[in-house]
Each structure stands twice: as structure tokens, then as C-alpha cells.
Amino acid sequence: MFDPDRATRVLVPLAGLGLATVFLIVDAELGEPAPAAAREGVPGPPATVESDHGLHLPGPPTVTVRLVGAVGRRARFSCGVDGPYRLVHGARDASDAGRDAVAAGDGLADVTVGATGGRVTLNGVPFGRTLTLVPERGAVVEVGDRRYRGTLVLEAGEDGRVTASNRVDVEEYVAGVLFAEMPERFDTAAHRAQAVAVRTYALARTLEGKTLRDDQGSQVYQGLDRETEEGRRVVLSTRGEVLTWEGRVFPAYFHSTCGGRTSSARDVFGPNAPAPISASVDCGGCDGTRWSRWRRTLRGEDLARLYHGSFGPTLGARVERTDPSGRVLSLEIRDAAGEVIDRPVADRFRNDYNRGRPLDESLLSAWFRLRPGGGGATIAEGRGFGHGVGLCQYGADGLADRGADYREVLATYYPGARLERAYD
Ligand SMILES: [Zn+2]
Structure with a gap:
């Protein structure tokens, strides 16, 4: 925790960050509070209990998404928040943000994020190596022209660049991926199957302790502005539902169009792929579509x-x-x-x-x-279009048009997988 008695408080003038109603509290060395330092980097995966019945989590985990697509390899970019916020050292999510803060305020607009000497800078003011922007009371963070739920973690690299990651509840993450990855015009059953696949992939990577990317290196995630009412309904209707194989979630790959038959992950990604993505199945749903x-x-x-x-x-x-x-x-x-x-x-x-x-x-x-x-x-x-592994999106829409529900769609493209609820 930040210890006000041991630190030299510095109230940076409002003009220091060019912000309204901001105050900044830092210790004399601009060092990081010890407990936060222990949280540096990506926090470990949430505790899980695996039983004969599969995967049980205490609640929706937080996933970490590196904003590669939003920020790219730029050395500097802008961020902000549209309401109350705190800045805390270390990589935090909303539930782990504590009450310590090196700065707080109400509203940040177009703050330039950079790095110097291994520290994150905001409008040129240096902080520690890792800094989290925690929005409060319903406020959302902004990176460039995109808005995100959850917190924004900024980390200075050795190369003078700074990386941005969004730590967000997995259900909110799925809502920000769904229509970035599948056309909105597709059938609801296809949307539900896609939501389960996105959630399953995200949990599989997160439980391995990995960070997701916001581009096609993982799943395309565009945050709050990609959410719609319909998308949120789809996500809620499948809340917590994941696919498992032998009690574990697995990377539930998907692609645009298989062209008639899906491919085996063992041919595309290597011999250790789990069974549900290693089958090559007849699709029957994507014939005659745009890229078949x-x-x-x-x-x-x-x-x-x-x-x-x-x-x-x-x-x-x-x-x-x-x-x-x-x-x-x-x-x-x-x-x-x-x-x-x-x-x-x-x-x-x-x-x-x-x-x-x-x-x-x-x-x-x-x-x-x-x-x-x-x-x-x-x-x-x-x-076809894409690697051909797992769910065929155009095929899923075709099967849904013929009356298949999302469970049947998932059973078609991930044969042998079990659909279960990982948390309530
Ligand atoms: Zn297909």
C-alpha cells in the first residue's frame, strides 16, 4: 500500500498534467510501493478447481488483453477517462485496485503516454515501470479513439516504448469481441456459438497465464464501442458457458469459412492439439457463401x-x-x-x-x-477463408438458418467437447 507517512507528498499543479481536478501524490523517489511492486507484470491465473464434473471458477475471471491493434508499435499514444479515476502502481484489475493511489481526479482527456528511463510518463511526468489507470463509478478508459471497460495497465519497456493492456471481466471481453469477429447479421444461434468459442479461447489462454492480444494473434477485441444491446443479450444468455475436453478448456479456434470441410489443428498447429479441434468435419453450412x-x-x-x-x-x-x-x-x-x-x-x-x-x-x-x-x-x-480449424462462422450461420441451436452448432465443429458452465 502507499504509505502517506513515509512518502513525500507532491501536489503537482493542475497544469502539470494539463488536467482538471487532478492531484498527484508520489513518494520522493518516484519509486513504487512495495506491495504493488510484487504485483508487477501479469497477475497469475485465478484459482481453479477441477473435478470429475469439469471446470469450476468462483466467478468470471479477469483477462488481460494487450492493446496491440489499438496502439501498435507507436512510442506514444493518448489515453483518458471520462469520469472519476485513480492511478495506482502495478498491474491491477478493478477488484484488485485497493485504495492506494499516486494520483486521482475526475476526467482525463488526451493524456500523452510515453516512457523514459524504464518509467511510464503521462504528459512527460514520470511514474513507475507499471501504472494502472482505474476508472471509478461507471467511468470508462479511453485509448486513442477506443473505449474500454475495466482498467488500463501501462508498462514501460526497456526499448523506450510503453505497452497498454486492458484488464477486463471476461464476460465484458466477450461482448467486445463478438461483433468484431462475426457479422451482426448472422443468426442468434451462430452468435451464441461464437460467444462460447470466444469465452473458451480466452479462458484457456488466461488459465495458462497468458496475455491475449486485441488483434488476430488472439481474437479481435475492440472494447465498449463494439458492444451492442443484442450482443450483450447473446453474451448474457451464455454467461459462464465454455467448452471443455477432459475437464479443461482448450483454445477453441474458429475461422471465417471452411469451404466444405474443416481442417485438423494437428495439421495446422502441431501434434498436441486437443481432440475437439483435431477433427476434420464435414461442414455443410457454408456452401455457396461469400468465400466458399x-x-x-x-x-x-x-x-x-x-x-x-x-x-x-x-x-x-x-x-x-x-x-x-x-x-x-x-x-x-x-x-x-x-x-x-x-x-x-x-x-x-x-x-x-x-x-x-x-x-x-x-x-x-x-x-x-x-x-x-x-x-x-x-x-x-x-x-474457404482462414485456417479452417474449429468453428466455421459462415457454416454456423448456415446451420442456424436450418434450425440448429447453438449447442448443435458447437457439437458439429468441436466434436467430443462438453458444454458446461464454469461459473454462475
Ligand atoms: Zn464451413
């Missing part, structure tokens, strides 16, 4: 550019190996002399080829076949 079939022309000069400098002119590409679902594992790239110049795995090739291209020119999945086109081009005919 696609065709792209890979121009010879674009392929050549990929290998420019390392190899001679590129002649073309052909599929070398596929997995049992038909998705490409590796390709063979030959130059004009017919020599094999590279055997890239499909994901690397797709990432390299797609960089900087719009969707309608990109290879949308690893499920494609190649044939020579005219003028040195290669034609790719493909199916």
Missing part, C-alpha cells in the same frame, strides 16, 4: 518478385503436399530453367504472397490447387 470458392491469378512477375534477388526468374508454383482435408502443406516453386528454387510451407507462402494485397487478390486459405494460366501466370482455385 474463389479463384485468383498469380502473375509470373509477382511470383518472381517474391524470390527476387535470391533466385532467377520464377516460372511458377505447384502444390507439393496436402493434408487429409485437401489443404496445401507445401508448394514447389520452379524457376524458368525448371529448377526447384523453394519448397515453402503453405502458410509462409500465403503470408508472403498476400502481404499488401487486398482480400480479393489474396490467397484466402491453404485449400487451393494451382494450374498454369496464360502469359506465365498461375491460376489458384481455392475454397
